[in-house]
Amino acid sequence: MRGSKTNQAPGWPLLFTQLSKHGRAAAGSKILRRRPARRTGSFPAGSVSTNPWTPLEARRSRLRELSFAHAREDTMRQVRTSYVWWLTSVIIVLAQVAYASDVLGELQLVGVSRTEKLAGVWIDGQYLGYLNELKGSKKLLLLPGEHQLVVRHGGYQEFARKLIVEPGQKQTVHVQLMRDTEARYPDVTAEIKMQVKPSRAAVFIDGIFAGHIDEFDGPGQALLVAPGKRRIKIALPGYQPFESEVELRPNQKFVLKTELSKGSILQATPPIQGKSPFAVSQK
Known part of the structure; x- marks a missing residue:
């Protein structure tokens, strides 16, 4: 009967058509499925990503940033240490200068001419240098008490003085050498x-x-x-x-x-x- 055809099981052509549609749909879903996008975002501070999908260049860049950061930190640590040592040295020197200014007496020598400025200076028999250099950082600081000053130069009579040095006081001596007539x-x-x-x-x-x-x-x-x-x-x-x-x-x-x-x-x-x-x- 013609009416009973609608209830019959589908024939091979129809079944094949349906399977083909499902197969193409499944194949299409596989074709459209893609790999997840690689992560290129930033990393937490002080860390390096271990994600295998992270680009190699990004990891290298992060390592360089960390190396530079550590180098800057080491440099700043060295600078701070050097500054502390320098400041300590300055404090010690200032303390010594303050102590010396209260305990020691200063002797300033003034040469009348070039000859005196180039003459040698002895204090208590000890050669110290030539007259014109004994100033500034080489200024004469002596213990309080009596000292013997002698200034000499070839062809001139020696200049000798006995000095009394007082603590914390500055004493100025003008030096003038006379020609040695016996030379x-x-x-x-x-x-x-x-x-x-x-x-x-x-x-x-x-x-x-x-x-x-x-x-x-x-x-x-x-x-x-x-x-x-x-x-x-x-x-x-x-x-x-x-x-x-x-x-x-x-x-x-x-x-x-x-x-x-x-x-x-x-x-x-x-x-x-x-x-x-x-x-x-x-x-």
């Missing part, structure tokens, strides 16, 4: 040029103070002495003295090169005794 200058000389460090070291010829290195090491500068055998000594407190003996011929030009080694104050030059048979002079 004899040779008609023929030999020339000694100095190339010595430190340049503030004292030069002695035959035991007589001739000046300091800075007077004899520049262009057109030299030490003129009598020919013959001469004993040369170079000394400075805190350094080992240098001594040498040379035989100089008339009109000979001799160059002395050396550098003093660090030493003890116990190796300092003793007080000068006696006079040289010939005065020394600058070129």
Whole structure:
């Protein structure tokens, strides 16, 4: 009967058509399914993402940022430490200066001319330097009491004074050297040029103070002495003295090169005794 056809089971063509539709739908769903998008967002501070989908360049960039941050932190820590040490040192120095200003007395030496400014200074038999440098950081601070001041230069009479130093007080002494009328200058000389460090070291010829290195090491500068055998000594407190003996011929030009080694104050030059048979002079 014709009416019963509507209740019949679907034939193979219809079933195949339905299965084909479902199959295409399932296949379409697989084709349209995509991988989730890779995360490129920011990470929490101080961390590095371990997500395998995180781009390699992003992880490298984050590592560089952390390295820079740690380097900045280390630098700032070093700066803070250095500042603390510097501030502590300044406080200690200021405390020492304040203590010294109350306990020690200051001696200021004023040279009348260039000769006095280049003359050597001894306090209680100890050579300290040439007059014009004993100021500022090298100013003379002495213990209270009696002290012996001697200022010397080749060809001049020594300037000697006995001083009474009071605690916390500044004393000024004007130094003027007089020509030594007994000094004899040779008609023929030999020339000694100095190339010595430190340049503030004292030069002695035959035991007589001739000046300091800075007077004899520049262009057109030299030490003129009598020919013959001469004993040369170079000394400075805190350094080992240098001594040498040379035989100089008339009109000979001799160059002395050396550098003093660090030493003890116990190796300092003793007080000068006696006079040289010939005065020394600058070129």
